Amino acid sequence: MQSVAAALARLGDLAASPTVSRLANAFAAAGHELALVGGPVRDAFLGREINDLDFTTDATPDQILAIVKPIAEGHWDIGRAFGTIGAKISGETVEITTYRADSYDGETRKPDVVFGSSIEDDLMRRDFTVNAMALRLPQLTLVDPAGGIDDLMAQTLRTPAAPEISFGDDPLRMMRAVRFVAALGFTLELDTAAALEEMSDRIQNISAERVCEELSKLLRSNTPRAGLELLVDSGLAAIVLPELPALRLEIDEHHHHKDVYQHTLTVLDQAIEYEVARQNLESPDLIVRLAALFHDIGKPATRRLEPGGVVSFYHHDVVGAKLAKKRLRALRFDNDTINAVALLIELHLRFFGYTEGAWTDSAVRRYVRDAGDQLERLHILTRADVTTRNRRKADRLGFAYDDLEHRISVLAEQEEMAAVRPDLDGEAIMRILDIRPGREVGEAYRYLLEQRLDDGPLGEEEATRRLQAWWAGREV
Structure with missing residues (x-):
């Protein structure tokens, strides 16, 4: 864990990079807010490598496109319906998302997408406090409305809102909690852990594809064991991976x-x-x-x-x-x-x-x-x-x-x-035995393969001799 001063210095170096500085200047010139958000800010404090560049802004998707087009080598709007625009700037891929203030129906994880006007509100609707921090650009001001830095220092995973509300809004966050416990080596805050256990059946509202994605990320982490134990102990595994708790035999x-x-x-x-x-x-x-x-x-x-x-x-x-x-x-x-x-x-x-x-x-x-x-x-x-x-x-x-x-x-x-292959291929078998393509060619091929596995390379002459002897002696 790095000190706040060291993390801010590292974020300052990142903000000075060609990609981030060009973006920050472009949004400032257009009169819009821009902030580096989530994983990159968290990983700066953890001393981890920063791979993804995610930004949030008060600009709408149309305004984002208008700002990035002149400075981007390429851009795409596949996430436009959710407020996200992707672009490649100075050789790096970035994603920029409009502030969100979504509402959920409590039945599915698909929200009614509502754009917000405040970065603080946007951060408070995120999954965990350690992911709910942002760095305003180009001012280099840290925004941490949910106490993410304190939780980072305590190595605690906690939801910004009450966990019952957070998991109810998006049950996939329960799988993400399991993954972050493994990936970060953190422990769940007590109320968050209790909600995870009480609400585990809500994971059934999530598509198998999304569960698969989170499980795969968990297994790809350096030390997935703690996450898998939480998956079992919380009751989530009984729903998404019942074969795992079933191994606890009496x-x-x-x-x-x-x-x-x-x-x-x-x-x-x-x-x-x-x-x-x-x-x-x-x-x-x-x-x-x-x-x-x-x-x-x-x-x-x-x-x-x-x-x-x-x-x-x-x-x-x-x-x-x-x-x-x-x-x-x-x-x-x-x-x-x-x-x-x-x-x-x-x-x-x-x-x-x-x-x-x-x-x-x-x-x-x-x-x-x-x-x-x-x-x-x-x-x-x-x-x-x-x-x-x-x-x-x-x-x-x-x-x-x-x-x-x-x-x-x-x-x-x-x-x-x-x-490993037989010494004779299918064409040679048909020529030697004077037969046409069909089941008999396959039988002969498998016979020669067994001979090859038993005795190693035979050579064409010996393989031909054995093939002819097998053919003459087989039952028709």
Whole structure:
């Protein structure tokens, strides 16, 4: 946390930048107010990188356009109905929004858009006090009607208005509260936390797409665990992500197993650490994090209490993959993400057979083939899934996976395994067997692929011999 003086100095430097100074001068010359607002002001106090430039003004959208057109390389008015105009100025993208004084009907999160005339009123209708601060330009005057600086210093998240009113106006703010707890490391003010729990069912008024967007932002934060715990404890998860609280399985006095809920959060923590450390994926990686969060959601449905105090979860990988697809579709994730997450969940237990006996090269090839373009993510998820406190067991599993990755690397160098294909393609198969396109070509192709996976590259001559022998001996 930076001091007020240091934050204001940083904001002063930002105000002197070409983009901000050109905007400030243009609005002042036109006789209109302009202020840097929200996230940039908050992040200046937190010492965080400032990425987005958001402004607010008393000018109407038409007036904003008239002011920015002469100084912008480009502009757009896709948010015009809500008072927002976007522009690119001195190479930077900015958004400028007219003061708002919206009213809500209490049933949906879509407000009746009403433009306001006061920056103080505009700030008081925002989500949290730490986001309800502004810097007047070009005067460099800080506007903080809700006590955002005090809350920043106390690392507290609080709504400017009464939380019942704020969450009632826009229930999506409850999801944003969860995200900011994770992203900022803040705690919820007591009344705000109580309202979150009491009003959690209001999240049902929000579209799945908007919930998906907030959940994705939460998972992309550096430390999402605190936010996910709040999501569960507040009751929000029971509505938007019920598979997560369902992991808190009852443990009776005769049957014992690890706490699946806490295990899942630890796997997510460790997956993020591996994701960052390995640097083979762009971080944050949403697919890795979703797979870590969902990897054991099949356990509640497959739990069996066996004799002798044993608890089993047979086929929870397959069941979990199906449940993950269903939930991610309901949340409107895209198909590529859904399929990737489901594949990782389905494969996340495959490695543990490696420690029970040495895999053949054929088994290693199949592991790579089945993972496809998700292999690096599977490496991360599988390593992260080791949460045992038994150091000897953890080391044994870690060394075993090191060995597996080494063998994959060696085989890849020898065979270009990432693109494993039969030695003969479909056209060659049809020519050798003198058959036309159809089901038989596919059967022959799959036979040759199995031969390739079992024995490595065969060469055209040997592949032809095996193909002909298979064709002659097959049952018609």
